[in-house]
Amino acid sequence: MIRLTLLSLALLAFAPPAGAQEVIGLEQMLEWTLREHPIAAMADAVEARGPAELLKAKGAFDPKLAAAYDRKEYLGTEYFDYGSAGVEWQSPYALKLAGGYEFSSGTYLNDERTVPEAGQAYLAIKLPLLQGLLTDAVRIDRRLGDIAVERQLALANIIRNELRYDLSLRYAEWRYAERALQIARETEELIRIRLDNTIGLFEQGDKPAVDTLEARVALGSQRLTVAELKVDADLARQALAELYWPMPATARPATPPAEFTVLPTRPDWVSGHPDLLELQFTLSGYQLEQRLKREQLKPQLDVSYYLLGNGLDLPAGDDQFGGPFDRAYKLGATASYPIFNRKANASVQLGQLKITEGEAKLADKTQALQFKAAAYADASETFRQQFTDAEILVTQATRLLAAERELFSLGESTQFLLNSREQSLQKALLTAEKARFSLHKSVLTYRYVTAGW
Template sequence: MRPLLYLLLLLLPILGSAQDLPLVLTETEYLELVATHHPLAVRAALQRDRAAAVLRQARGGFDPKVYGDLDQKYFKGTKYYSHVEGGVKIPIWFGVELNAAYERNDGTFLNPEFRVPEDGLYAAGLTLSLGQGLFFDERRAELQRARIYQQATVAERQVLLNELLYEAGGAYWEWAGAQAAVSVYEEAVQLARVRYEAVVAGARLGDRPAIDTLEARIQVQSRQLSLESAQLELANTIARLNAFLWLDGVIPVELEAYTRPAPPETVVVALLPPGPVDFTNPELVRTQLKVDQLEVDQRLQRELLKPRLDVKYNALLSGGTDAPLEDYSSNNYKWGIKFSQPLLLRKERGKLQLTRIKLSETQLELSDKAALLRAKVAQAENEANVTVSQFALAGNNVTDYAQLLAGEQELFRSGESSLFLVNSREVKYIDARVKQIELLVKHRKARLARAYATGEMARALVPGAALPTD
């Protein structure tokens, strides 16, 4: 609820003087908005419902089944036969199917093997697979696949959001850098204009040569060009930033003109904490789950190499008895054995071989992805840590150039320096400030790259919570 209220506060027009007040949008708040309202994020959330449906479907393979059968024949007023049978079958985990049935048959020309007591015949027993299907079968494999898929939907959602948030985070820091650069150039234009007016006034009084007014005007125009280029870059970054802002994945929204990113002086630029990295990138998790699924397929294919040997046994009991357990006899039963086995097993062995090949390919893919992501983590850590010292050096440069500029301005006011030297010092000072902003953006994007490679970004916003079960 809080992100939605913040989104409405941030994006809807506000009347009165509030429009003149800058509203700061931090990186965390921005990414929360993206993770909550972007169409890809909304689509990723639907995977939970898909996983629940797949799991429910797989569990349906173990649902009890009730059946009934009625078969009768009449001809010229004669009841040739009537077969009535109904019952229930209950499959359980270990390759066993329990069953109970009631059968009642009669008729003038009834086949002798279908003759039962007048009140019908009850049967209760089981069917047991002693070969293929004893330890594993298609129903158990389907349920395991559904459980793996349930975990895969969490990983898939994290993969989608990891990529989305990485792109959105990069857009945020490009916007922050462009906004800070505009502020620098706005200040530079203002300083150039003030100096131009002072030089013009000095030239009128005869304290400055007239040529200085031309140089001062050229500096104003040059700074104005730089400002307009920075404003164009800012407009482009805002357009890219707005592409990630939606309301409930349906309505595109835009930032208000008075919204600002976090000021550069409030942004943390520090070394990454030492120690081992929690390296559970969702892309690796998803690939590992593919391996798990192929291992389930391989186990099933191995099971299909075994001969099919099903044993069926049912105890029989006459209907209409008042004490069924007392009338039970171990001599009343029916049983049977069913056996089948392909002679060459070419189909089964071919499927198993293909599954093993796919499993090997996926395991190699997993190893390759892990190596690439670890390299990306190392590269991002190197860049993030190096830019810390570079940012500090750039800050020192800004301070030193500011002192040089202040000294040169003082000499200029006393007539011991030229406008050219003042402008030169000022250009160096502006370049140093812009360079510091670029290093700040580079540092924050490196931290984003590290969070993307480790999967930390997606885990923070989409924890791998258990999905609903049926």
Template sequence: MGSYSFASAQDSVRIFTFSDYADLIVKNHPVIKQSELIPADARTELMQARGMFDPKLASDFSRKEYKDREYYNHWENSLKIPTWPGIDLKAGFDRNTGPYINPQYRTPDAGLVYAGLSVPLAQGLLIDARRSTLRQARLLQDIAEADRRKLVIKIMYDAAKTYWDWYFAYQQFRFTSEGLDLAQVRFTAVKQRVEIGDLAPIDSVQAKITVQERQASYQEALMEFQNTRLGISNNLWTANDEPAELPENAIPGGVTLPEPTEEQLNNLLARANQQHPELIKFNFKLQQLDIERRFRQNQLLPVVNVSYNFIREPVNMGSYDAGWWMTNNYKVGAEVSFPLFLRKERGKLQQVRIKQQDLRFDQQQTQRTIATTVRQVFNQARSYQQQAEFQRLATENQAVLVRAEQQKFTIGESTLFLVNTQETKLIDMLIKTESLRTKYAKAWANSLYAAGSNPQ
């Protein structure tokens, strides 16, 4: 991309190309910077999902004493470590003493340490809520990136339209300004010829009318050029997030766009199918729903969890016992449950399947709509490009007529009215040529936008 300095000197004209313009927007526009918050927010969702696998340390102490009598001291400490396969590791230290402690919870005075695990054998073995949430949160990163790209592309497309409006306003201003200069020069020359009797006085009136008409057109073109300049400045910001103004000496660059061909149309359609943010979002949302579907299917299985913990008194820190973990003291458990009708689980699963089907229908319709829109705006671009070329050729022929009419007027074989008429028509044709080029540039930017590409 080109570079452009806002501190450029005001004593010379500076070309401010669309590449310069787009580069500044990408670097400094606040909405472009704001778009970075979308994936940042998604990363916080992923962090929260990963938090479900964080180890958890817990401690619970209670003591009861009444009328100088100690009832119990209850102290439980645990460390729980969830793992990706669904197995939970657990270790802890319990010390429960006192005359009124339930015998099943009583421990030696030194307490008991334990370590073990809990394993799901049916529901939760292949997937559980934690793994489902984390996998979906990872896909949310890709969805957020698609949303960010969609916002950036929209900003760049709107900026492109603003730039080409400015381009056309400048061309219109330039041609009306040149036309006014020509009319003023001709009025001076006609007035001199009237004074020496070479032309009739009515010719000076005709020349003055032309000057006045072009002055009105010039003022209108100047106003439009100034307003579109403000539209350009509205999108310009400095690196310090300060609003920037387009210098007075800046003028737009020319229209340099490729000729639309069938190969380019096919490339745009392929690009839309592979890179369009909306279609990308559909793909990742379907993957999220597929994860949810597998989780809900897993919920149809019975809950069968087994746990094992070995227990023993704490090891003396001053001695070494190589087989401290080998003990016949243990605690095992098993949990089995199964809803008889599974109506809640089957309803959740059916709901997910309906969402999947609904999303696939939306995906198909959106994909077709995008392809149709790409074809439509591409056809517009091709039509405007062809119209602009025909108009350019016609304008060149009109310029030949103007020169011939001027020569005939010089030798007295034409009238000032015909010269002004032909010249005004030439100015209108020049403006129309630039209007078609501008429409072509906008249509080309719209083709890229419709295909989900950045119109740069």
């Protein structure tokens, strides 16, 4: 019988576990979540909008091809036949260049559109002399495109920072819930073993029946605590699984990583914080728009010069008609200016108000983040000291329980005192874990506030 029992114990000892638990670390979860989760995909899409906006702004400098054809014929009479084709290019500066070819024929032609029989090639230069000379909407949009790349990256990093914090905090809550459940289960097992021992001593006549009753009550109470903590652990696991989808049912948390307990040493975190960068780039955009609005206070005076040809020969004619640029050309100028120009003045005022609001938001956000960072740094040190003190209490409670068990085995203590010692140890263990969780939470929040991962 003894051999059979030993053989059974050996088989149980070396048998594979029925439900092997997989240890999952935070880095593994972060790697998957930041790559596969829809919120991470949204952050990637937000970041990709920046280059798309820049490409759109650059499109204003693409050469533009254009063609037009207009013909009228009535009862056998060709009234007119007009055609044109050309290309126009806006340079990165105020200058605009154009070139093309026009032809016309028919009985009734507009004098302005009449060209030589061979058609007429032309080269054109267009230049604003006042409004639009220093800057214009096209150039401002180009610079806004550069800002959009950085601003969208900052917005994407804001989303990633929040996602990383949310996942890390849920991981810390899951670890705390699992650890609290583990402590409660260990205490339950100790109480169960003591109950069995007490029953044995009672049957031998060494303990009164009331001791077995107290042990049973303690075991029942502890089982209720375990059931409650099991619910908390399951809820924490489900909350974590919302972000980390491939969460195994038997997973258990790993040892807390360094970012749970160590504050990052980044004194210059303000300069690289995504929330502040987003506000800075938004403010830079307001300032660029203000430049354009101030430019629109100027009068509009645009000039254009067309070098005309005969057919494809540029310029038309020969030297007897003058130099190459003054014997066949077309010159034009347009000017305009609103008498009161109230629209442009109001736009400048509104633009300045937007800049003021942007500066205020940036200053307020910077101040708020700095105060929060300092507060959570102080809180982390406080919780670190509390955790150290709680570990000392655990050591003391463990020693007291060991001494009480020794006295109980010698018959010099009671079941009530032993229960009190066990409850004190469990309370000390839970207090230590709570202090550890508070430390983890404060450090993670500090990293979130400073975006220092």
